[in-house]
Amino acid sequence: MTQSNDAVADQTKQATAQTEQGRADGAPELLHFDETETDLSALKWIDAPGILVFWVLAVVVFLQFFTRYVLNDSLAWTEEVARYLLILVCFLGAITATRRGAHITLEFLMRMVPPRLAKALTVLSQTITLGFFASMTWIGIELTQKTRQKMISLPIPKAWIYTICVVALGLMAFYSAIWLWRRLRQSPEDLVRSLDDHLPTD
Secondary structure (H helix, E strand, O other): OHHHHHHHHHHHHHHHHHHHOOOOOOOOOOOOOOOOOOOOOOOOHHHHHHHHHHHHHHHHHHHHHHHHHOOOOOOHHHHHHHHHHHHHHHHHHHHHHHHHOOOOOOHHHHHHOOHHHHHHHHHHHHHHHHHHHHHHHHHHHHHHHHOOOEOOOOOOEHHHHHHHHHHHHHHHHHHHHHHHHHHHHOOHHHHHHHOOOOOOOO
16 A cells, blocks of 8 residues: 555656646746635625526526427527527626626726826726716617517517616616715725725735
8 A cells, every 4th residue: 555655656746747847947836726615795685686687598598508409499589588688697797897896997007107197087987987877878768768679589578678778777877976976085095005905815
């Protein structure tokens, strides 16, 4: 048994040595991934619709795959329903991203300029974001009022889907207004410091 363990250890050392061959001096060590528990404490009730629609989409896509490739008799409505569910997942998921301030920003630019200019750029960016969501909400309301069509495969009015998107845009505008108010009240130094709040720390 001891000889067997020694042989395994020698093989492991040889494999490690072969892996390290050819690496430049000063190169970082091989990556090691640690499993961490998923933190659900940041989720709120407003995030539930997006999660629910996501799982409904997963079930519909699996049903489409199963009926098409296993039963060889695909359900006609699954493709269209999956398409609209994917749209809803994007809009509902964007609510969560807006609420948490997690949309992609050019943070490196904020670190290159003085804090006062960084605050001015952040406020300007947040104002543009608020204006965009507000204008899209208004346009969405007009589009919903004019839409009289139904889905091709199911007797569901498309206006229902557009209404959910409009509500999502309205909520995004609401959370954008909150973030704009927060940025206006922050000092320039605190604003720049807050850019690193979401980064992982050791």
